[in-house]
Amino acid sequence: MDHTEEIVIVGAGIAGLAVAVGLHRKGLGSVVLESSDKLRAAGFALTVWGNAWRALDALGVGDSLRRNHLRLQTAVVSSASSASLVTKLPAKEHEVRCVRRNLLVEALAGELPHGTIRYSSKVVAMEDSGESKLLHLADGSTLKAKVVIGCDGINSVVSKCLGLKPSTFSGRHAARGFTVLPNGHGMKPEIRHYNGEGFRAGVLPCDEKSLYWFFTWASNEEKERIHDALKLKEFVLGKLKASEIPGQVVEIIEKSELSSVASASLRYRSPLNLLSGNICKGNTCVTGDAFHPMTPDLGQGGCLALEDGVVLARCLGDALCGGGNGEEEHRNRRVEEALKEYEKARKWRAFRLVVGSYAFGFVQESGNWFLRLVRERILAGFMVEWLFIAASFDCGKL
Numbered sequence: 596m597d598h599t600e601e602i603v604i605v606g607a608g609i610a611g612l613a614v615a616v617g618l619h620r621k622g623l624g625s626v627v628l629e630s631s632d633k634l635r636a637a638g639f640a641l642t643v644w645g646n647a648w649r650a651l652d653a654l655g656v657g658d659s660l661r662r663n664h665l666r667l668q669t670a671v672v673s674s675a676s677s678a679s680l681v682t683k684l685p686a687k688e689h690e691v692r693c694v695r696r697n698l699l700v701e702a703l704a705g706e707l708p709h710g711t712i713r714y715s716s717k718v719v720a721m722e723d724s725g726e727s728k729l730l731h732l733a734d735g736s737t738l739k740a741k742v743v744i745g746c747d748g749i750n751s752v753v754s755k756c757l758g759l760k761p762s763t764f765s766g767r768h769a770a771r772g773f774t775v776l777p778n779g780h781g782m783k784p785e786i787r788h789y790n791g792e793g794f795r796a797g798v799l800p801c802d803e804k805s806l807y808w809f810f811t812w813a814s815n816e817e818k819e820r821i822h823d824a825l826k827l828k829e830f831v832l833g834k835l836k837a838s839e840i841p842g843q844v845v846e847i848i849e850k851s852e853l854s855s856v857a858s859a860s861l862r863y864r865s866p867l868n869l870l871s872g873n874i875c876k877g878n879t880c881v882t883g884d885a886f887h888p889m890t891p892d893l894g895q896g897g898c899l900a901l902e903d904g905v906v907l908a909r910c911l912g913d914a915l916c917g918g919g920n921g922e923e924e925h926r927n928r929r930v931e932e933a934l935k936e937y938e939k940a941r942k943w944r945a946f947r948l949v950v951g952s953y954a955f956g957f958v959q960e961s962g963n964w965f966l967r968l969v970r971e972r973i974l975a976g977f978m979v980e981w982l983f984i985a986a987s988f989d990c991g992k993l
């Protein structure tokens with residue numbers, strides 16, 4: 596039997612790294628098991644809203660990321676069918692930046708003591724072993740852990756062990772891409788969104804030379820996802836050229852290298868399962884997409900994972916650092932109480948965003964004439980305001 600670890604985190608994505616850094620700052624060590632042989636940064640970039648900047652500051656990496664990313668000043672929404680401006684809202688006090696995923700995970704991982712992340716360590720199963728958990732790895736080895744935190748994403752093994760249901764296909768797919776223009780892109784520091792009939796598109800600058808773009812569309816079957824980058828790019832360009840989206844945006848996508856274009860099927864956790872299911876049980880819990888997979892319409896999945904990390908590290912840190920080690924039984928009870936406190940703090944926040952994101956995407960992407968009318972004439976300003984409302988949350992300090 597291998598060694599028993601105090602705290603094992605499964606997955607070194609945004610969620611797992613945020614918890615590990617938070618625990619480290621609270622004086623608690625952990626082991627992070629990552630299935631890949633290096634840090635993964637699937638998806639190129641993501642919108643990081645004010646709520647996540649507060650979490651990144653609590654984790655101590657906010658300023659280093661700010662230095663490499665432009666602060667976006669305005670959200671501009673236009674119709675893809677008529678090219679007309681639907682709404683334009685200044686971000687004002689809200690801090691929004693489009694952050695390169697590799698820089699984000701590297702910044703977090705850089706805060707951890709050497710050897711914390713164990714690569715090529717894929718967890719395939721988990722079982723009870725007295726008061727601890729026994730983790731089975733793909734290479735046949737096992738690891739015993741007193742506390743297990745599942746941050747293993749949308750197909751989480753840990754959430755399955757907690758009895759949570761698999762995520763649900765939303766009936767939509769996404770294409771994402773990244774374009775680097777060595778001489779600069781000249782685009783204003785704006786979030787630009789285009790609502791079409793049955794699709795949405797957007798483009799956001801990360802810095803002076805690089806831009807992130809996305810395109811989401813409705814699709815009946817999950818198996819219709821386009822894996823081949825060339826076909827995916829051609830599909831997106833075909834849709835955009837048939838719309839009234841400005842040539843400048845089309846050109847940005849045309850200039851993406853095929854290695855910087857990827858697809859994803861959009862999945863979410865059913866809100867009922869989120870409320871009735873176990874986010875934690877005994878000494879095990881989940882964070883990030885393992886907890887609350889959601890459609891990307893509010894751009895909040897990764898931001899919420901950062902908030903989770905701060906709240907969970909605070910709960911566990913306060914429980915384990917303050918009261919001395921005590922007897923094992925008392926220690927286990929303190930862990931259970933800390934995880935319950937985390938669950939209580941996070942469930943409704945996650946519920947609101949999973950539901951909000953789905954509803955937002957449904958209205959924004961709908962081709963139905965009535966919904967289009969409502970969205971463009973009545974709800975236009977409110978829809979953008981909604982993005983800022985979701986971002987006004989403060990998860991507090993560690």
Ligand SMILES: Cc1cc2nc3c(=O)[nH]c(=O)nc-3n(C[C@H](O)[C@H](O)[C@H](O)COP(=O)(O)OP(=O)(O)OC[C@H]3O[C@@H](n4cnc5c(N)ncnc54)[C@H](O)[C@@H]3O)c2cc1C
Pocket residue numbers: 605606607608609610611628629630631635638640641642643716717718719746747748749750751752769770771809859861882883884885891894895896897898899900
């Ligand atoms: C199209 C699209 C656009 C998005 N845009 C935004 C946005 O603008 N803003 C935003 O905040 N969010 C956005 N999101 C959501 C965001 O990408 C996710 O919420 C975020 O990446 C979740 O991080 P995570 O660490 O929970 O999961 P992941 O990023 O999936 O990381 C999980 C990690 O665990 C590892 N792993 C998996 N299984 C195992 C295992 N069994 N054993 C060991 N390791 C394992 C994986 O290799 C991976 O490194 C978007 C999502 C999509 C699909």
